[in-house]
Amino acid sequence: MTPFRLLRAVLPLLLAVPAAAQSPALPWPDPPPIAASRARVAAITTLGRDLFFDPALSASGRVACATCHDPRFGFSPANAEAVQPGGATLEQVGTRAVPSLSYAQFSPSFSEHYYESDEDGDGSVDAGPTGGFTWDGRASRARDQARIPLLAPNEMANASPAAVVTRLASGPHAAALRTLYGQDLFADPDRAFDAVLDALEVFQQDQATFAPFTSKYDAWLRGSAQLTAAEDRGRRLFEDPGKGNCAQCHISRPSGSGALPLFTDYGLVALGVPRNVAIPANRDPGYFDLGLCGPERRDLTDHPDYCGLFKTPSLRNVALRRSFFHNGVMHSLRDAVAFYVERDVAPQRWYPTDAHGVVRKFDDLPERFWENVNDEPPFGGEAGDAPRLSPAEIDDVVAFLQTLTDGYTPR
Ligand code: HEC
Ligand code: HEC
Incomplete structure (x- = not known):
């Protein structure tokens, strides 16, 4: 149970206390x-x-x-x-x-073996490394x-x-x-x-x-706002397992107990985002920020299968951000979305090309860790295939993400 759900479960009890105050227990x-x-x-x-x-x-x-x-x-x-x-x-x-x-x-404490509550998902499945504060979950x-x-x-x-x-x-x-x-x-x-x-x-x-939960999407979930056609198309693409499949990690639906969605499952996952040459530490070609396996985090350095993994952030208020992903390599929300569907089918758009014309895919991760990189939808496909989202569909997903900004006032 996340602290938030715990609070939701306990709050009514606290509020009910006056009536029960006679109880000797x-x-x-x-x-x-x-x-x-x-x-x-x-x-x-x-x-x-x-x-x-x-x-x-x-x-x-x-x-x-x-x-x-x-x-x-x-x-x-x-x-x-x-x-x-x-x-x-x-x-x-x-x-x-x-x-x-x-x-x-609402981030749960870090765990290498995370089991969802039965109410929210399959409680018998080990979801792997999850939770904690910072991009590598090292602060509990x-x-x-x-x-x-x-x-x-x-x-x-x-x-x-x-x-x-x-x-x-x-x-x-x-x-x-x-x-x-x-x-x-x-x-x-x-x-x-x-x-x-x-x-x-x-x-x-x-x-x-x-955590005011005052976005347009919250208003929509509560039945007090309507999404525009583009926002609603974006929502469907965000949730469709064969299209964006974003909701697999960025949970978009209320939980079984009715808690509003937080747009993350707090899982640590390797996406293989491009190296950011704007970070001074990256001038050293031998330096790699490997997230869960170090160098900032030091307790799991003997886990090669954890190298390249970073925490899934909430997408609430994401449209207010000006840099995206753990290394801030992208500066527009549209690029962040396009990266997902083009990483494998058009890698030349996201990674540098070497002197021989070969695209250096996953250039921020030593090759021995490439097998850690997630390749489920929206990733996958061969170079040259059509991306899972067309340019217009990417625009729709961006329109949907813009409904996650707090401070919406229903007309
Ligand atoms: C110089 C910029 C800077 C300042 C100042 C700063 N932070 Fe941060 N904060 C960061 C960065 C960068 C990270 C990510 C660190 C990492 O992943 O190792 C972060 C991460 C966090 C997180 C984790 C969020 C999450 O979702 O995991 C919290 C909480 C936080 N900061 C709170 C604070 C507090 C409280 C202060 C003041 C005492 C503070 N920060 C000052 C840059 C800053
Ligand atoms: C397999 C899990 C997974 C799926 C599926 C997924 N994401 Fe993410 N998302 C992550 C992780 C992990 C990060 C952080 C990765 C990093 O920084 O290295 C992230 C980061 C982001 C960010 C940057 C947020 C920030 O605060 O910097 C955006 C935007 C985003 N995702 C949107 C999407 C969209 C849109 C989709 C669907 C097209 C999607 N994600 C699908 C796991 C996922």
Whole structure:
């Protein structure tokens, strides 16, 4: 059960508490402490929001979480650079595209062997590596994840947790941190750093901010909007197993219990996207970002079958993004869609050609890992075959993806 579904299952119980409060089996006294804990969550959410937007969390004083995760772009960068600048003087850049944070809160913890709930699929099938935060799933919770940018030399570049805490202790968030986590908080830098991570995590679970489910597609699912003809054609192509087959990984239908779809199954899959020459690390021909098997992730390096695998992102708010895929190699949504149907039938459009005129397909993956690359529909076919989607059909899929942007107001 994903946290989201868990919440859906548990929330009615919580709300039903007053009626059941007489029961001696309940672990809390009467009345239940729910109002106080709600107020605390609200206060931590406000603190987490303030921290998320504050560049004082970085060594340079110029990079906030929101610098890379801009709310106007589904919490992804405002610019179209594949990788973002960071570091003490903003002269270093990352090696991966910044993922959107919208709907990221529902990611299950990483598992090498993931079984869906029976209600949502076949509970007996091992879906393989699934879940976790970041493109390789290496952080199990948002609080572990936040540690990475705060301390990464090419991101917020703090020398240590204590360096962050020392700055915060004399800054505008100190009072709120003390009130919420203890007056003696700053006496213990590790505890204070954990409080910062906690507040950032709680903020990132705020549904109104990160998961409002207010797209046109949500309105359509609720029966309060109609898709245009192009959007509806796109929806069918997205779901048709013989055409786009996108919904196989980017789930588009409500779950058995009625939870709205998140447009990902969180699976880690190798798509063989082209190498991005715009990433400085890629100037070294021996450097490869292999995702699940490293180099950022270090616990599964002895798994050659995991090399090249990256996490399936949610496609909610994808039309707000300006770079696509883990290495940000594409900059238009149309290209991202076209890549799927042309990768195998027109590889020359996506990969470089060598001096002998041979297309260097899967140029971002050493040849020994090519067998990991997914070749089910919409992939597959031989060079020269017709792609599974025509140019007009690709436009329709893009029109459909544009219905996944939050903030739609029904007429
Ligand atoms: C310099 C740009 C930059 C800054 C600043 C930054 N991030 Fe990120 N963020 C990234 C990149 C790049 C990734 C993908 C990392 C990877 O896959 O290894 C990422 C990934 C994430 C993810 C995982 C999302 C998912 O769906 O798996 C979360 C959550 C996140 N960042 C939260 C934060 C928070 C909280 C802060 C502030 C403490 C922050 N980020 C600051 C660039 C940034
Ligand atoms: C086999 C599973 C699978 C199928 C089928 C699939 N995708 Fe994906 N999708 C992924 C994975 C995995 C990634 C990330 C891969 C990477 O970055 O290396 C991704 C990334 C994307 C992105 C980039 C999102 C971002 O935030 O950068 C878009 C857009 C996208 N897919 C659209 C589609 C469309 C449209 C289809 C159908 C034509 C489709 N996908 C079919 C697994 C799948």
